[in-house]
Amino acid sequence: MIALVGCLLTFQLTAQDDLLDMLDEGQEETTDYTIATFKTTRILNGHSIETNAEGVLMFVVGHRFGRLSSGINELFGLDNATIRLGFEYGVTDNLDIGIGRNSFEKTLDGFAKYKLLRQSTGKRKMPVTMTALATMALKTNKWAEPGRENFFSSRLYYSYSLLVARKFNKMFSFQLAPMLVHRNLVASTEDANDVFVLGIGGRAKLSGSLAVNLEYHFIVPGAISSKVYGEDVQNALSLGVDIETGGHVFQVFFTNSRGTTDKLFATETTGDWLKGDIHIGFNITRVFTMYDAQKKRRNKGK
């Protein structure tokens, strides 16, 4: 009798498994898109492949203090800060646009960012996410040499990047970002208008809400020879952490650059890590969901 009951129970259990199998069998294979390669749209100074989702407005405050090497009299750089205030908006899930103003050289900037490929597994397989980025910067401070004839176009800078990133596992993500910076006006004939820079960035997640990020911008030699504010231009190196709380991401880092705009950190970084020319930097982001894009799409489909 017990055996019979046992038999029936097993029958019942396998019956349930069969039902689950039945559900799996008829299921079409779906594409599983990788999410959260990076926590926010910046790795530290530079852009990441991430874009804001449709209908999401992001407010970004970027702060770069002075140099640690400036000593106690400047409170290790804290007395001297530059700030960038910016807005970014997800027009679609793949198209992100942004504007900002940096107090450094009173620079206005704007950018457009488009996600070309999304890393995925399943039905559609794609090893990387690829995002194209174009930025523009406008220096609005007073002309350095007001005596000569100055053109508005001389205030303009452009950059074009192709960001390619892969999330290897839930911990590690890596990004390569070849970039071309175009400067309409350069300091001397020795300087090229076009500078090629290779950005390399990575993150290692320590917990759900904490990650360590590293970023390096390597300038292909030969393009820049003039000094910037009396100092040689360096490759930008930044190391910091992401801390995430709900709708905010705080990034706190050390960097030898005071740039929050692409052309600034890529081609005008002058700090020397070995001499302690290190800036403490913050990025604080807050997102606001303007409308529920998924719901809108769902209602449209009906």
Add this chain to the structure above:
Amino acid sequence: MLIMKNLILILTTLAIFSTLTVDAQKFYTRDGQISFFSSTPVEDIKADNYQVSSVLNSEGGAIVFSVLMKGFEFEKALMQEHFNEKYVESDEYPKATFKGAIADWENVSMEEDGEVEVTVNGSLNMHGVSNKVEQKGTLTIKDGAVVAAKSVFNIVLEDYEIKIPALVRENIGEEVEVTVEMEYKIYGN
């Protein structure tokens, strides 16, 4: 003689089973809806999944559900990302499944149209953790078929080892209310 008796018993059993099999119907859906709702003084969070699969077997009342975690849609894209990335870890545990049975299936008469209260028990697997659950639900019978099922119950996140970091504990409830709404079709039709 004893052998004969046993043989008859076996044959009768088989006969009963086979009639049952002939009459057995499966009710299924691939676009069932599961929603959950978490409420705290700081924030209400709601998510809907419109791609839930489920089968109910009229033979014995076995019932299963399969839920793709990435199918949950949130009002805020960032919440959806955090849900998948940090809380339910969808890459590692892509699906939640429930397998169980309607305990009082014998009391469900397919002859009468209308709603019947039932008790479902079984095992819910989510985030790699299985728990025994027993919940009340309602079946809707129409024209000799189960056309709908509904249930509302609470899940304690800790039971499934879903950890909420201290920084957002005020925003996310420890318990979430789950609403299950299925509309079944007859399998094979």
